[in-house]
Every structure is written in C-alpha cells, then in structure tokens.
Amino acid sequence: MIWQLDLAILTLVVIVGIGAITVKDLLGAAIMFGAYSFMMCLLWSIMGAVDVAFTEASVGAGVSTVFFVAAVFRTTRRTKD
Amino acid sequence: MKITGLIIAVLTGALLIYATADFPAWxxxxxxxxTHVSPRYIEKTIEETAVPNMVTSVLADYRGYDTMFETTVIFSAGVACFLLLRIFRREEPEERLYRHVLTGVTIHVKKGGKLPPSDDFERIDTEWTPHDLIIKTMCRLLIPFIQLFALYVIAHGHHSPGGGFQGGVMLGASVIVLAMSQDLRTAVRRLRExxxxxxxxxxxxxxxGTGALCLLLGADFLNYRALAPLLNVDPIMARSHGIFIVEIGVGIAVMATMIWIYSNVSSSGKYDEGL
Known part of the structure; x- marks a missing residue:
C-alpha cells in the first residue's frame, strides 16, 4: 500500500462526497456519485479486496449512475432545497 | 433546522471516526x-471445495444462504420498481416522431394520424435524439465483447475476481448500452418484458432450486456435496460445480433485474420512449 496514493484518493473521496450533497444540479450529483464509487473502487483495490472493487466498479460506478441519470431524466434536474 | 441537521451529522461522524480508533490495524x-476465522478458510478452501478463489467459495458455498437472500433482495428491488412504475393503460401519445432514414427529415404524426406506407421511416423519441452514427456503430461493435467478457467473468469466478454478480451486472449493462445508443424499443424487441x-x-x-435439490438428496440446504452422484464427480468437485451452478443463477437474476429496473425507470413505466 502506497500511502501517498492512499491519501490522495481518500482526499478525493471526501471532496467528491461533499460535492455530491452540495451541488444543486441533480445530474451533477449523479455524476459525482459515480466518481465517488470509482474512487472507492480504487481504494478497495489498493487494500487488496479485488472482488469488492470489481463489484463497486460495475454496480456503483456503472449501473447505479445510469439509474440515477434515468431517474433525473424522468423527474427534475433541480433540487427543491 | 439545517443547523441542527449539520450538528447531528458532524457529531455522528466524529463519533464514528473516534470509534474506528478501536479497530485492529489494516x-x-x-x-x-x-487469528481464527480467516486461517480456517485460507487453509481448508482448496481441499474442501477445489476453488482457488477463496472469496467465491466463501460467498457461494460457506455463506451460500447469505448470497441466496442477496439475490432475492435484487429480485425484490426489480419487482418493487415494476409494481411502483409500470403503467399498463395503453394510451396513444399526443404526437409521434418519425425520421425518414434516407433524407433525415423528421415528421410529426398527430394522434390518430397515419404514416405514409414506406419502410424508410423509423420511430424516434420526442426528446432530443440526434442521429449519431458514431455512437450507434461503436456500441454495436462493443456490445458483443462486453457480453463475452461478462460470460468470462461469470465462468472464471472460481479462479479470478468476479462471479455471478459482476458478470450479471455487465450483461445487463450491455443491454442498457443498446437501449441508450439506439432506443428503448430496440432493446425491448431483443429482450421482451x-x-x-x-x-x-x-x-x-x-x-x-439447487439448495432444495441438495435437501432432496439427503444433505443440508445448499450443501453441494450431495450433488456428487448427479454430476458424476467426487464430493469436492461437486462443491466446485455447485458454486458454478449457483453463480449462473445469480448472473441471470442480476442481469434481468438491471434491465428491468432500467426500462421501468427510464420510460417511467410506459415502455415506449426511453432515455
């Protein structure tokens, strides 16, 4: 485990996580969640949990982002609060 | 109200971070x-199940009951989306759009209107749909390879990371890619609802059913050793093959559910115009 890489990705996870809840555009939030999942996937693979990383990449970063985008497309792009 | 929420969230987060200090180091x-859980599996997995990837054997064999209900959760998610969103009332849309393939001219057909008798028209969605040859061709090229890799992931889960869940998601994603690059109707024509x-x-x-079969053959639920006489192998290989059968089941369930949820959400239950 390279700690510099670990720290960089952890920082990005936090930034993307805060970004996902503060951004007003829901489509942007969906993409942020995708990025978050991808960062988590990198973290899992750094820690050697390749199976979990694979699941995170396919489900979290892939399909669930598509579901979010589809839901935003059928509802509204702006949040109420 | 927002301030209270923020304080609660920060306090809970701080408490959680404080609690992680008690965790054993990575x-x-x-x-x-x-000390006693992991070594048991690391030492015995190969001789008991003949599966090199310990994660797969723990997921589908030692903790098979757990994974069965995980699959059931996925299935229930699909059914819930279907029950909440699906609209069966067949209502003629106000206006349909057709594109003349040869010239690229779009024509609007009002409710009750008829299309000129020609095969050169293709139905397009009312939302913005550019005629993008590059995306369509690239997706058509990529989809077979995505599906092939997904099958590899399912079948090779015994030896490498992967298995039914990941492979199923990828198979589902390949159909979703088809639905996104062409339109939902093309994907639904390939795989009916x-x-x-x-x-x-x-x-x-x-x-x-695999679990119940083991039960019928006189062993515990999901104890694949009982499948040995059916598969004509020794009990250890039977466990390996049992895991494979179960992974196929997981793959099919996950693939179908992903497509089901996508079609329901993206067309808001009408199965007519998708993303």
Missing part, C-alpha cells in the same frame, strides 16, 4: 478475525 495478523421478468425469477429459482 492487515493486522493479531486481530480477532485473522415478459421474458425479462421470467429470467429474473428463473435466476433466483436456480439458486434456491
């Missing part, structure tokens, strides 16, 4: 999990 060989729903249930049935 990869600590003296942690409780590493009824077939999709049936596949969804079939996957769970394969998993639970």
């Amino acid at each position: 990869g600590d060989p003296a942690s409780p999990a590493s 009824k077939v999709d729903a049936l596949l969804c249930a079939t996957g769970v049935f394969i998993y639970a």
